[in-house]
Amino acid sequence: MSRYGSKENRYLIKAMDAFRNRLIVVSPEFEILVANGGFGGMTTDEIVGKKCHRVYYDRATPCVECAARQVLETAKSAFQSRSGGPGEAESMPCFYAYPIFDGDRIEAVVSMDFELPPRSEIEAKLQRTNALLRNLILSAVDGVIAADKTGKILIYNDTAASVFGYSVEEALDHLDIRDIYPDGGEFEVMRRLRADDEDGRGKLSSFKVEVVHKDGTRIPISLNAAIVYENEQEVATIGFFHDLRPILQMKQELEKTQLQLLQSEKMASLGKLAAGVAHQLNNPVGGITLYTKLVLEEYDLSDDIRADLMRVLKDAERCRDTIKELLEFTRQTRHLMRPHDLNRAVERTLFLLENQSLFQNIEIQRNLSDSLPRVSCDIQQMNHMLMNIILNAAQAMGGRGKLMLRTSLAPGGEQVRLEICDTGPGIGEDVLPRIFEPFFTTKEEGKGTGLGLSLVYGIVENHGGRISVGNRPEGGARFVVKLPVDARKQKGADGER
Ligand SMILES: Nc1ncnc2c1ncn2[C@@H]1O[C@H](COP(=O)(O)OP(=O)(O)OP(=O)(O)O)[C@@H](O)[C@H]1O
Numbered sequence: 001m002s003r004y005g006s007k008e009n010r011y012l013i014k015a016m017d018a019f020r021n022r023l024i025v026v027s028p029e030f031e032i033l034v035a036n037g038g039f040g041g042m043t044t045d046e047i048v049g050k051k052c053h054r055v056y057y058d059r060a061t062p063c064v065e066c067a068a069r070q071v072l073e074t075a076k077s078a079f080q081s082r083s084g085g086p087g088e089a090e091s092m093p094c095f096y097a098y099p100i101f102d103g104d105r106i107e108a109v110v111s112m113d114f115e116l117p118p119r120s121e122i123e124a125k126l127q128r129t130n131a132l133l134r135n136l137i138l139s140a141v142d143g144v145i146a147a148d149k150t151g152k153i154l155i156y157n158d159t160a161a162s163v164f165g166y167s168v169e170e171a172l173d174h175l176d177i178r179d180i181y182p183d184g185g186e187f188e189v190m191r192r193l194r195a196d197d198e199d200g201r202g203k204l205s206s207f208k209v210e211v212v213h214k215d216g217t218r219i220p221i222s223l224n225a226a227i228v229y230e231n232e233q234e235v236a237t238i239g240f241f242h243d244l245r246p247i248l249q250m251k252q253e254l255e256k257t258q259l260q261l262l263q264s265e266k267m268a269s270l271g272k273l274a275a276g277v278a279h280q281l282n283n284p285v286g287g288i289t290l291y292t293k294l295v296l297e298e299y300d301l302s303d304d305i306r307a308d309l310m311r312v313l314k315d316a317e318r319c320r321d322t323i324k325e326l327l328e329f330t331r332q333t334r335h336l337m338r339p340h341d342l343n344r345a346v347e348r349t350l351f352l353l354e355n356q357s358l359f360q361n362i363e364i365q366r367n368l369s370d371s372l373p374r375v376s377c378d379i380q381q382m383n384h385m386l387m388n389i390i391l392n393a394a395q396a397m398g399g400r401g402k403l404m405l406r407t408s409l410a411p412g413g414e415q416v417r418l419e420i421c422d423t424g425p426g427i428g429e430d431v432l433p434r435i436f437e438p439f440f441t442t443k444e445e446g447k448g449t450g451l452g453l454s455l456v457y458g459i460v461e462n463h464g465g466r467i468s469v470g471n472r473p474e475g476g477a478r479f480v481v482k483l484p485v486d487a488r489k490q491k492g493a494d495g496e497r
């Protein structure tokens, strides 16, 4: 019994017939030998014996793009997809063909077709996928930028536009990837991308690099990048990045707060120490003053001794004043807190100082807000604070320059802001961190105690305010004091009207 006995034959024929699509066997001359059904209004019997190109496409000669023809040329199975056969405007019949051998010779070719979904459906799906990808990229929180090997921008999203300042159209039209890296930074990025380091070849993660905004500002970013390969050839690079400025700013603010905390802690302990010492000294100094006065009053003394004792008395009084200042510095009570107009305090201090010789060649520029809310404060302490800052400025300028005072309501409306600037030499980097320390002075011995600004610091803190100091870009020092606006909003309580 042959391998294709009548039973197998029957099943083979049934299998062919059951195949949903067309299946034919053609001779090397493209003559249909067997078909699994009729086609184009013709029965199976009518098809058999005819040329396939005639039956399928009503052509006189074999089709150029023909899977069967490819099989005959290559002696291998072949696959061909084409669009639009007769009556199949939208569908895409795909032909799969393979050879039947008789020894080495191709005896016949089996050709079957099946249909891919209509092209419009594939295109719609592709379009949907593309639109989704596009939206994903455009709406990504991270910036996305991709460029081809020539540097032309291929992908650029809204976040990238906000970081670099170029609109999406501008970037796609004429931006070059090299324009966004300062000082040839793209070479470093490419070098790292191509290196076999821990990120792997063609990849770069969390790389901190600077880029340039359209206006020239340099912006630190963290970059994840990859090289896009096609057939092992570099075709593009793509980068995902985020702007590091908000993080860096937050870090700076945290460091500043930490420093402020340290500073106030230091001040508090130094204050306690100073208060203790001051109290200890108060009584003996009082004793020295009292007994010296008694001796001066009760004894008949020679002029020399009297002069010496007067000197003792004067020095003891200086000690008493310093002790008073120290106690003032550490004073925690707020029993003289009243709503006051800070502008008036500024004017009063300037009035006292303006006529002094140190201020003869100093131009004073007032910029005082005329709608400044009052602050709740001890006016003596405010005077003290202003006096110290202004005197320091005048001393730093060596009595020649410009003193600028500005008051305003700080953004948010909860604090009054006082800014005092000068055109002196500014404050050295080494001085800045120590400037509020008690007894810190750069003045020669006998010229300054170094208590001025530590007092100022204590006063501002006691009032629930903040003081900061720095240098102006154009030179000179800048002190900024912020004090809380008086919550009670009383009017004229200080009788200053
Ligand atoms: N406007 C300023 N410009 C430059 N340096 C300043 C300015 N204000 C203060 N300083 C620096 O800060 C230091 C500390 O100032 P602070 O007022 O505490 O003490 P002092 O002025 O040296 O002494 P004192 O005020 O007790 O007479 C000064 O010695 C000076 O170096």
Ligand SMILES: [Mg+2]
Binding pocket: 388, 391, 392, 448, 452, 453
């Ligand atoms: Mg001073």
